[in-house]
Amino acid sequence: MRGFPFWILVFVLVFSPLPFASVGAIWPQLYGVLLGFGLVAHVAQRWRANRGIPPLPKLPLAAGLLVFVVVLWGYAQSVPGLLPSLHHPFWSQAAALLELPDMQGYLSLDPQQSFQVATRYLVYLSFALLVLWYARCQRNAELLLKIFVAAQGAYAVYGLAIYFSSLETILWFDKTAYRGVLTSTFVNRNSYATYAGLGVLTALALTLRFLRRTLSRDTSHRTKLRELIEVLTTTGWLLPVILVACFVAILLTESRMGLIACMIASAVLVGGWVSRLPAGQARTFGSLLLVVLLSFLAFNLLLSGGMTADRLARFFEQGDGRFDVYPLVWQAISERPWTGYGLGAFESAFRAFRDASVGAFFTRAHSDYLELIMDVGWPAALAMFSAFILLLAAAWRASRMRGELELALLSVAATVQIGVHSVVDFSMQMPAVVLAYLAVALAGLGYPKGASASRSAPAMSLASNGGLLKQLADSPGRTMQLQRS
Template sequence: MKALDRGSQGLLFVVVGTAPLPFGSIEPFWTHLFLVLIAVSCLTAPWGRMPDSLHRSAGRIVLAILVVGVVTLLQFLPDPWWTVPDPIWRTVAPQIDRILRPRASSIASPPWETLGPSFLFALTALRALPIGADREAAKRLLHVVAWSGLFYAGFGILLLEIEPDRVLWVKKVAYVGNLTGPFVNRNTAATYFGSVAVIWLILALRAWFGSMRHRRRLWRAATLAGCLTCFAAVTLTGSRAGLLLTVAALLFTLFRLLPSYVTLRRYRKRAALVGMAACLALVEIWGGQVGLRIQAHGFADPGRLEMYRIALEMVRERPWLGHGAGSFEAAFPAYRSDVLGMFGVWDIAHSTPLEIAVEWGVPVLAVLCALWIWAALTIWRAGRIRGRDRSVVVAALAVGGLGTLHSMVDFSLQIPGYAVVFAALVGCGLGRSRLLTASRPDGDARRALTPDGFEAAATPVAGTR
C-alpha cells in the first residue's frame, strides 16, 4: 500500500512539475494526457484512510464537478423545452441548406478543449486534499513547485538574453522582448513565477529561522537566490497586475509566517519592514518595463473595460444557462461594439469569473464562488491557529489570493500549466486546514510548531484530563 501511495503522489508531482513546460499545456494533447494521469492518481489515492473532514471537502468538489457537468449537458441537448434556444440558431438556419436543431448553446457540440482544463483543475484540487494531510508529502509538493519553477525562470531569463523573439523552440507572435518562460502569455508567466517566488520565500524563512539542519549556508543562499530569480522573472514579463500582486503576496507571506519563527515583537517588526523595503527596492531596480507600461497606459486598458461591459450584457441576456461552454469566441462577435474598433482578437473575456458567467450562467458561477469562499475561509481560519503548521496554509492563502485576483482581470486560471499548480497548492492547503481545524485541541493536547515550521506530534499536557 505504501508503494501505491507513493506512486499516486508521484503522478500528481509529475503533472504539477511538467504541466507548465509545453507552452502551458494549452494544446489538447497535453491537457488530456495530464487529465488521465490525475484521474489515475485520484483513483489510487488513499481515500479510505482519510479523516471524515477531508471526505466532506472532497464531496463538495465532486458536487461542483457534477453541477458543471449537468449544466453543460443541458446546454447541448437539442430542442430544449426547459429554456429558450440561443437566437443564433434562428439567424443561421435560413442561410444554410441543412436543418439545424436548436440548442441552448450557441455552438453545436461540447468543446473538449474547454471541458478538459476545467476537469483537470478540479481533479488536481481533489487529489491534493490528501497531500495536505501528510506532512512529508506536503513538503515534497512545495519543493516540486519551487524547483520546477526555478528551472523555468532561469531558462526563461537565459532565453530572453539569447533569443528574445522565441518561446521554447517557436518564434514569438507577441510579447517580443518580454519574458514568458514556457508560457505564451506574459501575464500567465508573471502569475506563475510570482506563485513560485512565494514558495521560495517560505523555504527561505524556514532555512534562515528554522531548525539547525536547515541552517547550511549553501541551502540558505539557494533559497534567497531562488526567490530573487523568480521575482526577477516576474519583473521581466512586463505584467502590471502580475508584479503588483506578486509584491502583495510576498508581503502577505512575510507578515503571516514570520511570527511563527521570530517571537520578539520588535524583531518581527524590523524583519517585516526590511522585507517591505527589499520588495520596493527590487521593484524600483527591476520593474522598469512595468513602470513604463503604467505610465503609458495606466492600470487598465480602455478596450478591456469595454470588453467587461459587453460581457455583462451577454450575461444579462442569458443568465441561467449561459451561451454554452467554450462558446465565448463564437458568441462575442454579435455583441462587439464600435468602441473596440477593427483591431484585436477577443476570444477570451480576460476575466475568468465573467467568462464562466457568460458560458455557463450565473447559477454555476454562484456555486463555484460559494465553494471558493468556503475554501478560503477554511484556510484563513487554520492560518490563525497559533502554534500550528502554517507553511502550507500560508502558501495556499498567498498563491490562492494571487491567482484569484489576477484571474479577475485576466485568464491565468484558464491556462492548464498554471491552473494545476494553483489547484495543487490550494487543495493541499485546504486539506491541511481541514485536518488542523478538525483536530483543534480543547485542553487535552497541544501541538507545537517544530523549528522548521511544520507541526510536531501531539504531547499530553500535565494536569489535563
C-alpha cells in the same frame, strides 16, 4: 505512503508549463488519462494495504461539489435538443437558413468547446482530489511544494536565459507574440506572471516557516542570527535565490496586474505571519528580518521594474482596450443572465456584440469573472465563485488553528493573488496555472490540524527547511526533472 500515484501528481504539476502552459486540447486529455490511472492506483494501493479511503476536509469537499455542478452544467450545454425553450435564437435561424427543420439546437453556441472545457474541469477536480489525499500527510505536502519551488526556479532561470540572450523563442519555436519580454515557456506574459507569482509566494512561505521555527527556539539572539547565517551560507541559499529569480522574472514580463497581484498576496502572507508571532522579542526580530527581505525585493524592483512602471504610466495616460470590451460583455450577460452562451463559448458569442469601439480581436474577455458569467450564466458562475470563497475560508481557518501556519497562509495568499489578477486577465484559463494554484492552495488544507505536532521539534524544523532542496539534490530522478525543465 506515496507510490506511483504521487509521482503521477508530481509529473503533471512539474511538466504542465512546458508545452506552452498546456493550452492545447491534447495536454489536458493526456493529464486526464494519467490522473485517472493515478486515482485508480491510489484506491487500489489503499485497498491492498487494508486501509480505507481518507475523508476529505468539509470546506474543500463542498468547494469541489460546487465546481462539479458547473461541470454538469457545461455538459448539459453541449447536449443536443436539451431544454429547447432555452436555446439561443441562433440555432433556429441556422436551421431556417440551411433548410434543415430537424436540426437540433444546443444551450451552447459552441457545444464542442463546452464539452472540452467541462472535461478539463473534471481533470482539475481529479488533480485536486489526489492533492488532498496525499496532503493528509504533512511530509507529502512539504515535498510537493519543494518540488514545485524547484520547478519554478528552473522555469524562471530558463526564461531569464532566453530573455538576456535576446532569443525570441519558446523552446525551439519562434515567438508569435510578446516579443521583447519574458514569458518562459508560456505564450502570454500575464499568465506566466501569475505562475511565477505562485512560485514567489511558495518560496516566501517556506522561508517564513524556517524563520518562525528559528525564532521559536529558546536561544539568544546571537545564536539565532548565527544559525540563520550558517544555513543561508551552506544548504539554505537556494530558496532565496529562487524567490528572487521568480520575482525578477515577473518584473521582466512587464505584466502590470501580475506584479500588483503578487505584491498584494505577499503582503497578505507576510502580514498574517507577523500577526501570529508571539508578542515581544520574537515578533520584533521577525519583523526586522522581513524588513530586510522586503527591502531586497524593493531593490530588485528599482533595478528591473522600470519597464513595468512605464506600462503602468501608459495605462493611466492612454487607457486599455479591454475596458472597451467590458461594457459589451455586460450587455451580452444581460441578454442571457441565467443560461449563458456556453462554457468556453466566449469567442463565438462575443462576435454578435463586438462593435467599432473594439479595435483589436478578443478571443477572451480579459476578465475571468465576466467571461465565466457570460459563458454559464449567473447561477453557475456564483457556484464557481463560492467554491473559491470556501477554499479561502478553509485556509484562513486553518491558519488560525494550526501551529504550523505557513502552508495555510500560503493557500490564503495564493487565492488572493488569483482573485486579484483574474479581475482583468484570463490566467485561470491556462491549465498549468490552474494546476499550480490547486497544488499550492490545497497542500496546506489536506492534513488534520493536529498533524503537525510531531514536526515542531527545532532540530527537525531546521533540517527540513534549512536545506531547501537537499532531498531533491540527493535524488537522481528528481534532479533529472529539474534539468529537463
